[in-house]
Amino acid sequence: MDVAFSLPRQIRPLLNGDGRLFRQVAQKEKVVVIIGATGTGKSRLSVDLATHFAAEVINSDKMQVYRGLDITTNKITEEERCGVPHHLLGFAHPDSDFSAGNFCAMASVSLKSILGRGKLPIIVGGSNSFVEALADSSFRSKYDCCYLWVDVAMPVLHSFVSDRVDKMVQRGMVEEVRDFFNPNADYSRGIRRAIGVSELDKYFRIESFCDEVTRSRVLAEAIDMIKTNTSKLARRQMEKINRLRRLKGWKVHRLDATEVFRRQDGEADTAWDDLVAGPGAALVSEFLYSLEPLVCGGVKEMRGRAELLAAAATH
Template identity: 30%
Template sequence: MQERKKLIVLIGPTAVGKTALSIRLAKKFNGEIISGDSMQVYKGMDIGTAKITKDEMEGIPHHLLDIKEPDEAFSAAEFQELVRGKIEEISSRGAIPIIVGGTGLYIQSVIYDYQFSEAGGDKEFREKLEKEAEIAGNEELHQRLNALDPVSAANIHPNNVRRVIRALEVLHTTGKSVSEYQSQQKPELLYETALIGLTMEREKLYSRINRRVELMMQQGLLQEVDTLWNKGIKSGQAIQAIGYKELYSYLRGEVSLESAIEQLKQNSRRYAKRQLTWFRNKMSVEWFDLSDEAEAEKKNKEISDFIAGKLNLK
């Protein structure tokens, strides 16, 4: 039997501290980092996605950043294919691949051997929904999914019509939601995986999120969004991202800037809550609480020791 590749996966909600820790781990274990964020693939969307800067990388190779234009679609299936290729490539160099991010479904699709394609298909039903989306709009179709399968709807952008239709198709052909269908399979880890989750006391995390939003505005998030707007990118998957859709509402004259910023903070906090729920329900994660900053060094050592033990690394 072929030996499984070693893989470190670092997950957790937005603003919990994944980026800084990932650099430390990459230095310690000769790692290369693969972004596990569905929005950091987009060029020109740096501030709002909290994309790591060249200086912050400290020379560590990073993958899957800036590979798409903001008007292009990006799916979990494409992510799965690209990341699995990167894992092979990084491993072949004798380095350890480290997936870092917060997009649970995308990461789950890579590390587990899910057979998504086994769920039945109905071409006629699919084509009917595609026509409905053209006539009634993406939001209408997404609302229908939300009524039938709120779990899937919460994890799919309304503008990601292909995934909305697929979720409805699985429900139509199997009588089960995508999440039900997947939970009945026995997913196996494809890699020798150390799966680490970072968490924090809720009030402290929410305070960090609010501060991060304020910092993003100081760094020029509005100008970044305005640049996309002026390029004519007025719809699509990318601008449904938190940090962009709120400021688009401001640019369309629907809300004041102050209201847009408050909405951005609230949506970011809600997203962090959903991320934690997803990770806790869907993956077997070793959790580390980073609430006490005075204990940071101790926690870092605990995490490093866990990885070294789990993957038999020095």
Template identity: 30%
Template sequence: MMNRNEKIPVVAVVGPTASGKSRLAVWIALQTDGEVISADSMQIYKGMDIGTAKPTKEEMRGVPHHLIDFADPSRPFSVADYVSLASECISEVYSRGKLPILVGGTGLYIRSLLRNIQFIEADRDEKLREELTRKAEREGPEALVAELESFDPESAKRIDPHNIVRLVRAIEIYRTSGITMTEQLRRSKEAPSPYDACMIGLDFKDRQTLYNRINLRVDKMMEEGLLQEAKEVLSQSGSQAALQAIGYKELLPYFNGQYSLEEAVEKIKRETRRYAKRQLTWFRRDTDVHWIIIDESMDFDSVVEQAMQFIYRKGWFHE
């Protein structure tokens, strides 16, 4: 039974793609009477099932899952949107006496939520967004990085230089509010977090083991129909989400006759491996993460056992 605490207890299962986060989160939920809340910036979108590795009904094992498969890929969805929805979801799950279990590899979502980042509203300027997006298409994302660097060098250094959506948003915030994203973040950290979090990270003793899992997952996605799913999603007008998502954007040159299918699939694998490396770099910076390092001799029961030890140490449960 879970103790009622001043702060809301939250488990967060983090780590790179294909590391087994979703499976672990489900098993934690089964043992703690919890519910799963996704922290994946692509699993939120409708129609993008195979390429984002959304858990199937069988994989959910009857555990309620939230914040999956609800957003329109053609509409903007911000970190602030996620934090607002996830905060409501956590409160609702906890109010029913259930343990909220976050799971995902979108580090910015998880950090912003658990640290209670307060987002200052800045006006949206669709015309400016289009102008900046076209600039990135013409001159490459480096042009946006250079512009951002001129007034907010910290954000220019912090944001992934290939993430055009976030680069555009950082420039838009400054242009419409006169306040840099860095200053907004500084102001936003003044409110204390309402959460008592137990962060559990998954990694592998041998990095090649993770890369092999990624390669196999991509092959499985292709067998399950990723090609057709990508064709349908990319054909929708204004589907900016798919153009940003690994597994979809790499297939666009194939559909345009620029790559062979084999080359496109290999690029998906390569980009996914690179993404996993960036995820690990992000989460490794967070000293609050309790890491489970998996080697080939470790079975899944041992992973669950280690995770539960970290959770029970928090003192949330009593007999």
């Protein structure tokens, strides 16, 4: 069932079909946060949830905040966004240094704007350091968060990442990065920190001065390094998520998407709905429509959780 979400600002009574009253508890404003390693399907889940709950997305990927290199940084396309508004995506100057502090400040502005329009904010991205910095700020005193973790078994994810890099090359990644090539560039700043930029540096430096065999070999080596470094990034991201759960006590809901990546075409889509999108929507519904019984005449009525969610969804 699609739910037109509007954020409750005060306790309000709900009348069930049998005449019993329940009240929705006034709480801090609510935000959904989607985390996970690169390539696990975080963006896909964010759009699925945004179209289901009338939400808007705030990007928290530290490379996707920059303009340019859309293929290389794997930005979600206009078509994939399905009309869902996205904030902090592809707006920063590519040579600037967009810090965690910058993210916290601008994400806070976006959150207020989205909530002011009665929409649900969904923060999504692979840069856990940005999300951690936001959570460690005054953010937690203002908002309740539902953390969803899209997880994929590492051997399966490594294989997918390798195939994804090949597809990015086919889509024009090398040509895209060539346009950003500068022999005097600082690879520690801005968008040039993205995986794929420094790895192709040697190829761009020698491609005009060597034979075809050498060019092909150097390019193949660069592509292999991109795959290796992307897999290393995925492993670091997973380790960071486990650290946040273990040391900081983040309550994270894990959605195992491994089987999705093992299947093909329609079967993969069915697995996604059954294992990721469906359970994710159920968790968000529970998070948004938190109810407690309304005491009438000294009698506290109690109902099952599923019935409470159904009552909220129809009001």
